[in-house]
Ligand code: FES
């Protein structure tokens with residue numbers, strides 16, 4: 001599937017960048033589903049997203065600067081409000097009116113969970129609920145915000161794939177001697193609002209060397225991870241890992257589509273322990289090593305992942321690919337509900 005060729009994905013919220021990146025006062029470029037955007041904070045401190053193209057002579061607005069909650073183009077200084085309207089042309093007398101069609105497209109943009117989220121068109125589903133964010137007894141750690149050369153579907157199915165631990169993660173938590181995956185219990189979630197998804201639960205054995213003891217809250221050489229893994233259509237997932245110690249390690253990912261071959265990996269971590277129990281930096285370093293292992297193998301795959309399972313002979317599957325096949329089924333239903341078929345390129 002060539003993600004940018006499926007218009008329905010324009011109708012969902014996508015996590016784009018941490019608010020902290022905007023608070024420096026410099027406009028920030030971002031490409032979402034192939035659309036070049038510029039983000040900045042408006043006069044009320046809310047994030048705003050505009051097309052990254054000045055309506056005067058097309059300069060990239062991200063090369064401009066923020067002035068009192070407005071965005072000034074770096075070429076001739078035309079200045080835009082958060083709604084995309086030109087509110088100042090410095091070459092004009094101040095009282096001279098500016099034609100109302102002097103504007104650049106503005107997109108829906110909101111702040112949620114410390115990130116700016118953008119929907120390119122009227123969204124058909126809400127942003128997933130993250131009850132741990134800001135809740136008593138939980139801390140939020142912003143783990144990753146980085147570009148990967150892969151597609152959302154590849155990253156998503158990897159995050160539900162129990163068959164790669166013994167290979168990709170054998171240097172970390174994977175138990176090399178146990179390649180047979182544990183089975184997920186899966187319950188589909190169907191919402192009328194177009195979000196949909198499923199809930200998958202399993203228990204796996206996980207290597208627990210001394211370097212992981214503070215992460216797992218346990219000193220056993222092999223511990224268990226009770227995995228409650230949820231898919232949020234189209235491109236988010238939440239993984240709640242509970243260790244026998246009672247420690248919970250809840251990861252939320254937004255696999256934001258940049259183009260057909262790149263995603264923005266956004267990863268939040270919520271923990272029910274304290275900084276004294278396990279420092280945030282240690283948790284970032286721990287998950288960094290693991291995500292490097294996934295990134296390395298995923299960037300070797302073809303980002304144009306098969307979605308329509310009726311296309312035979314493109315990719316072959318095994319039993320443990322069931323969550324990945326269910327993601328495909330749900331994406332196919334979404335495409336069909338919006339009159340789309342899978343768009344894909346020539347076989348690599
Ligand atoms: S191109 Fe932006 S003000 Fe001229």
Ligand SMILES: [Fe+2]
Nearest residue numbers: 158164168294
């Ligand atoms: Fe992995």
